[in-house]
Amino acid sequence: MFVLHVALQGCLRGNNVEYGVTTDTGGHIRYLLDLVAACSRDVPETRSFIATRAFDGFGEAYRTPIEVVDPKTTILRFPTDNPAYLAKEDLHSEIESFSDALIAHLEAAEERPDLLHAHYADAAVVAAKVKAKLGIPFVFTGHSLGKVKQKAMPSCASDRGFGERIAAEELALDQASLIIASSRDEAELQYKSYRNYDPGRIRVLPPGSDLKAFCSAQSSPAVEQELSRFLTEPEKPVLLAIARPVTKKNLAGLVEAYGRSKPLQALANLVIVAGTRGDIDTLEAEIAENLKDLLQLIDRYDLYGKVAYPKSHRSEDIPAFYAYARDRGGIFVNPALNEPFGLTLLEAAAVGLPLVATDSGGPNDIVETCGNGLLVDPRDANGIADALLQILKDPDLWTRFSQNGDVAVRTYDWSRHVTRYSELMTDLVHLPEPAVQRPIQLLISDIDNTLVGSVPHLHAFGNWRRVQENLAFGVATGRSFHSAMAVLEQQDVPRPEVMITSVGSEIYTLDENGVSYVQDHDWLQRICGNWQRSAVERVLRTVAGLTPQAPLEQRDFKLSYFSDGTHATIERVKQALQNAGLLASVIHSHKRYLDILPIKASKGTAVDHVRRRYGLAQTAVFVAGDSGNDIEMLQSIPQSIIVANYSDDLGKLPSLKHSYIASNTHAAGIIEGVLHFRGKQEAACPRAS
Incomplete structure (x- = not known):
């Protein structure tokens, strides 16, 4: 696999990247270099080229046409009409000349890449031009999105180049074969406001991170000495922030929160590591303005002796800053207005620092996965201080959050990332053979505790599935599409032809390319009648015993709550909706989860919709489940399978007496159930001898 990455922003070079030297020299460069390094190390058949822009003003390294990073990775730099370094807001003026240079290079090359990977909006325009001219497909990673910035900072809509940025992101969503997102927040919330949003073509692949240096991090004399110059009581716990001093990182909001809270000042010092700088007046305008804001706030609240803001540091000092804070029982703070992912959060977690992080962006996923901190509204100074x-x-609590940071080391691993990445890229390039005929049977299974839950049984299921001719396979789950897809890919489950997600309120079918999915809009049209989402939400605010689940669990056609598990609460919910004249399905499972859906939406009705699409009889459909949110699906299909590890008393329900209760758990129970029903069919209709 030969992948050409396109990345125009910032000061990009293969080694010793000068992070923070400009506002655009940040995490996306580290992500790209770590990605190609991991591919070079872990995927033998992959080669990576990086196409970027040559410019003057920062030294010879950024004018060098060819930089060989390692035997499998090369950086190509192409000059454009304007030879000067340009910020991302001005790069749109150079896209035409850059694209012409890149296309000319590719036309003359002995070998063309199999795939382009565009990083940031401007690179997507270049990739789309290459695709139109040479037919090379591309994937897109946004890193940060214009509409998210606009929501966080409405005034930016009038900034130079902003309109071009939004248009480029729309082009990427329209033209890319696949969109790679870092988090569910990005995939399900950030992209949703775009006209060309297509959730089935977005995959969540959290970046890996090389955390070895952080797992064993120790404070250093250099860091101790540097911070002691600022702090009157250096032994106190430390609130640590590490970020570029740009507006969206909201470092001023953190100083404001600290400055307003006398209790916080009494308990802890604040340390802000905001890049390496010389004379503030010589820096880029945004960086200079933010640094001046920080200094003014420190002065306004008279925080001298309580706040450290070192002027310079070496890259190898960063682990020591984390360790300095950990050793003093401190906390890592990310107050960004939006954080697309948050590699610094993973570094802090690996060291053993609890987190307080913005609730906008990737930290949602990290904190949910690791259970190592608290999320806050970055605009709420009091809320930050309280957390x-x-x-x-x-x-x-500090100890629990500190220890849970180990989960980050196990979860956000580059080897795991590039395994999924390379599989997706390979599948995009090598399109599957067209199906010979329509399936004659359909198997739909729940995911959690049904399909997954036993690794040996899941491996057996994968082997069994591969030899099942004419059997279409799908899943029906309470998870969102992207959450379900992440679980399936991490567990190496055979790729389903059908994804029924969000408790049956959404349906996706596998695209002809065998990788992306197409949302079934006919299904949405069918269930949307009489659905009054806002009214349902208002009514349920008055019902005791309910707590809304996180924003990521709420969908256009699904409201999700935690319940106290009592029958009385469920009846109060139904009665409140009835009294308000609202039609909705109420689905309770695992004595904890409560989902409210349009009256026509459920796993069962969704399965029936898919069955009709395939033109199959009910007797050609198998369904499998384990819990309360599977009941309606199991009721509606004669050939229903309840795996042995079921919950919610499924095996005792009179309405499910037609179901087969497997003696095996999880995926092995699914196989057992399918074979049982097939045996009954063959016994009823023996083949002619």
Whole structure:
């Protein structure tokens, strides 16, 4: 596999990247270099080229046409009409000349790449031009999105180049074969406001991170000495922030929160590592303005002796800053207005620092996965201070969050990332053979505790599935599409032809390319009648015993809550909706989860919709489940399978007496159930001898 990455922004070079030297020299460059390094190390058949822009003003390294990073990775730099370094807001003026240079290079090359990977909006325009001219497909990673920035900072809509940025992101969503997102927040919320949003073509692949240096991090004399110059009581716990001093990182909001809170100042010092700088007046305007804001806030709240803001540091000092804060029982803070992912959060977690992080963006996924911190509204200064105080005042909570950071090391691993990445890229390039005929049977299974839950049984299922001719395979789950897809790919489940997600309120079918999915809009049209989402939400606010689940679990056609598990609460929900004249399905499972859907939406009705699409009889359909949110699906299909590890008393329900209760758990129970029903069919209709 030969992948050509296109990345125009910032000061990009193969080694010793000068992070923070410009506002655009940040995490996306590290992500790209780590990605190609991991591919070079872990995927023998992959070669990577990086196409970027040559420019003057920062040294010879950024004018060099060819830089060989390692035997499998090369950086190509192409000059454009304007030879000067340009910020991302001005790069749109150079896209035409850059594209012409890249296309000319590719036309003359002995070998063309199999695939382009565009990083940031401007690179997507280049990739689309290459695709139109040479037919090379591309995938897109946005890193950060214009509409998200606009929501966080509405005034930016009038900034130079902003309109071009939004248009480029729309082009990427329209033209890319696949969109790679770092988090569910990005895939399900950030992209949703775009006209060309297509959830089935987005995959969530959290970046890996090389955390070895952070797992064993220790404070250093250099860091201790540097911070002691600022702090009157250096032994106190430390609130640590590490970020470029740009507006969206909201470092001023953190200083504001600290400055307003006398209790927080009494308990902890604040350390802000905001890049390496010389004279502030010589820096880029945005960086200079933000640094001046920080200094003014420190002065306004008279925080001298309590706040450290070192002027310079070496890259190898970063682990020591984390360790310095950990050793003092501190907390890592990310107050960004939006954080697309947050590699610094993973680094802090690996060291053992609890987190307080913005609730906008990737930190949602990290904190949910690791259970190692608290999320806050980055605009709520009091909320930030309260979260920090909550952890500082509770030693048991601090210890639990600190220990849970180990999950980050196991989960956000580059080897795992590039395995999924290379599989997706290979599948995009090598399109599957067209199906010979329509399936004659359909198997739909729940995911959690049904399909997955036993690794040996899942491996057996994969082997069994591969030899099942004419059997279409799908899943029906309470998870969102992207959450379900992540679980299936991480567990190496055979790629389903059908994805029924969000408790049956959404349906996706596998595209002809065998990788992306197409949302079934006919299904949405069918279920949307009489659905009054806002009214349902208002009514349920008045029902005791309910707590809304996180924003990521809420969908256009699904409202999700935690319940107290009592029958009385479920009846109150139904009665409240009835009294308000609202039609909705109420689905309760695992004595904890409550989902409210349009009256026509459920796993069962969704399965029937898919069955009709395939033109199959009910007797050609198998369904499998384990819990309460599978009941309607199991009721509606004669050939229903309940795996042995079921919950919610499924095996005792009179309405499910037609179901086959497997003696095996999880995926092995599914196989057992299918073979059982096939045996009954063959016994009823023996083949002619």
